[in-house]
Amino acid sequence: MELTISNLSKTYSNGVQALNKVSLTIPNGMYGLLGPNGAGKSTLMRILATLQEPDTGSIHLGRIDVLKEKEKIRQTLGYLPQEFGVYPSSRAEDLLDYFAVLKGITSRASRREVVEALLKQTNLWDMRRQKLGGFSGGMKQRFGVAVALLGNPKLMIVDEPTAGLDPAERVRFLNLLSELGENSVVILSTHIVEDVSELCTRMAIINKGQILQEGEPLKAVAGL
Numbered sequence: 001m002e003l004t005i006s007n008l009s010k011t012y013s014n015g016v017q018a019l020n021k022v023s024l025t026i027p028n029g030m031y032g033l034l035g036p037n038g039a040g041k042s043t044l045m046r047i048l049a050t051l052q053e054p055d056t057g058s059i060h061l062g063r064i065d066v067l068k069e070k071e072k073i074r075q076t077l078g079y080l081p082q083e084f085g086v087y088p089s090s091r092a093e094d095l096l097d098y099f100a101v102l103k104g105i106t107s108r109a110s111r112r113e114v115v116e117a118l119l120k121q122t123n124l125w126d127m128r129r130q131k132l133g134g135f136s137g138g139m140k141q142r143f144g145v146a147v148a149l150l151g152n153p154k155l156m157i158v159d160e161p162t163a164g165l166d167p168a169e170r171v172r173f174l175n176l177l178s179e180l181g182e183n184s185v186v187i188l189s190t191h192i193v194e195d196v197s198e199l200c201t202r203m204a205i206i207n208k209g210q211i212l213q214e215g216e217p218l219k220a221v222a223g224l
């Protein structure tokens, strides 16, 4: 599937134009959105995740009209926000099971299977009975990935995931993400060039709400 973004613009009520006619075509795989703080990355990511409305423009995932068919897109959407809202007193396994219920996985047996697979994939199986309050930043981010992966999303939105991570956790986290990009559109926003050059097959550079470059990572960065 392909994600097509056409002429997306958003101006906040304080007059800041966060997005100015953004158009991108994003194929399956890991796609980087690189830009400095304030560039408009989070605004674009929230709009793609149907959490915010643009003023104008359209978005399609394959044949789904993302802005009009919100319920449909939400069933196949995984969103990892900058900081995963943490529920400190919940155990990892219980909370993931709860999110699985919200995703519509009603059978207890399927949930048990899905939860186990995701906790193993994100390297959190040994921590499954621990409370999230005791998790490190990297563990929380990996837990966020497990939540975002529930229901096999076709579109994965990952907003500035490496911001608070130490170098070892960062590598671990990026390796986990790199396994995901094969059968879905994964968009990773970051201000760190290496996140994109190490992971992404294509990328765009955004600044002041506008796309400056689009293409393969090395060529796009060299073109600036």
Ligand code: ADP
Residues within 6 Å of the ligand: 011, 012, 013, 014
């Ligand atoms: P909208 O134009 O989409 O209605 P608002 O200006 O009403 O957005 O702000 C929505 C929320 O974002 C408010 O809670 C506000 O405090 C917060 N906010 C305002 N300015 C900023 C900013 N510069 N960066 C991040 N969040 C902001």
Ligand code: ADP
Residues within 6 Å of the ligand: 012, 013, 014, 016, 017, 018, 035, 036, 037, 038, 039, 040, 041, 042, 043, 044
């Ligand atoms: P990035 O994620 O690249 O840092 P953002 O999308 O958060 O960029 O912000 C883009 C611009 O919009 C910034 O100037 C920011 O201050 C402003 N902004 C973001 N959210 C809001 C909001 N809710 N209300 C008003 N201004 C906002």
